[in-house]
Amino acid sequence: MFTAIMVIIVLGGIGAVFGLILAYANKKFAMEVNxxxxxxxxxxxxxxxxxxxxxxxxxxxxxxxxxxxxxxxxxxxxxxxxxxxxxxxxGKAAEKVEPRIAHVRCKGTIDKATLSYSYEGVKDCKAASLVQGGPKGCKHGCLGFGTCVSVCPFGAMTMGENGLPIVNKEKCTGCRKCEESCPKNVIQMIGINSHVKVDCNSKDKGAIARKLCTAACIGCGLCAKNCSYGAIEIKNNLAVVNTQICVEKCSEATCLAKCPTGAIKIAN
Missing domain, CATH: 1.10.15 (3-methyladenine DNA Glycosylase II; Chain A, domain 3)
Incomplete structure (x- = not known):
């Protein structure tokens, strides 16, 4: 009994000594925070x-x-x-920040896009993409497992019943977390003043793209031909909009009229 009491006293004393040493060190070497x-x-x-x-x-x-x-x-x-x-x-000068929001460059909903196989694995886009590029026929499209939704720190994204994420424009801050999480690079940040957007990410040639998804851009170039300011180009079989030219010069989106699949739409 006496031994046990002595052990407790000794350990308590050692603890007290080390506590005093740490307290002194913390005070002695503490750095002032601005x-x-x-x-x-x-x-x-x-x-x-x-x-x-x-x-x-x-x-x-x-x-x-x-x-x-x-x-x-x-x-x-x-x-x-x-x-x-x-x-x-x-005391610094702040340049103007252009507000941005997330744009899901895919309209390959469950009723418009084909599947290559039935996926039964982990419901995560990155995991699914490791299996033959994912179950969607179009290997450039949204896989629809909501990885982008799960990483959004502002609750600005939800999964729609059609299998695609929905962006809440009021909550989206343009932080890019969803963009960085997408293994297919489907999500892109666009300025809130953008006039038009291309709801497709396919790089396949027209006939193949249309076969895999009825909402795909087929790279026909009609939107580019109908743009009076040269703000649209076809790159890798996909229409690409120069937002700066579009915003600065265009007041009427004539490029939308001739799109056969509706892949190019009014933005924001």
Whole structure:
């Protein structure tokens, strides 16, 4: 009994001594944190999306305060409002941030797109894409297992009954988490002022693309021919819109009229 009591006393004494040493070391070597870092962090959206290029809001707050070369407008979800506040706190100049939203470049719904086989594996797009490129006939299209939905930190995406993700334009911040998670590169960020968008990602030639999906762009070039400003090109059998030309010069989307599959549509 006496031995047990002595062991407890000795261990307690050792613990107390080490506690005092750690407390002294913490006070002696503690580094003062610039209070501006906390001010910046407090106004950030806290989505921890990494769109700024840093590992979370705290890391960006520290970088933008301590490093004069880090711009105050890197928080994409925060848009201009947050950029201006960060600029005021840090004494930097903030360039205007163009708001962006996610665009799902696929309209290959379950009733329009063919399947190559029945997939019974893990319901994850990245996992499914490892099996012969996924079950969808078009190897460029959305696989529909909702990986993009699961990674969105702002709850801006849901899965529709038609097998494709739906973007909530009010909640989407353009943080790019969904874009980075898509193994097929189906999701793309577009400016909220974009006039038209191409709802397809297929690189297959027209006849093949149409066979695999009735909503596919077949690369016919009619949209490009009907654009008066040269804002549309056909690259790899797919229509590609130059958003800058489209927004600056076009006031009427004449390119939509002749599209045989409806793959090009009004955006936003």
């Amino acid at each position: 209070p501006l870092i906390h001010e910046v962090e407090d106004i950030l959206p806290k989505g921890q999306c990494g769109a700024c290029g840093y590992a979370g809001c705290a890391a960006y707050a520290e970088a933008v305060v301590e490093n004069p070369d880090v711009a105050p407008n890197l928080c994409v979800p925060g848009k201009d409002a947050v950029a201006k506040l960060v600029a005021e706190i840090t």
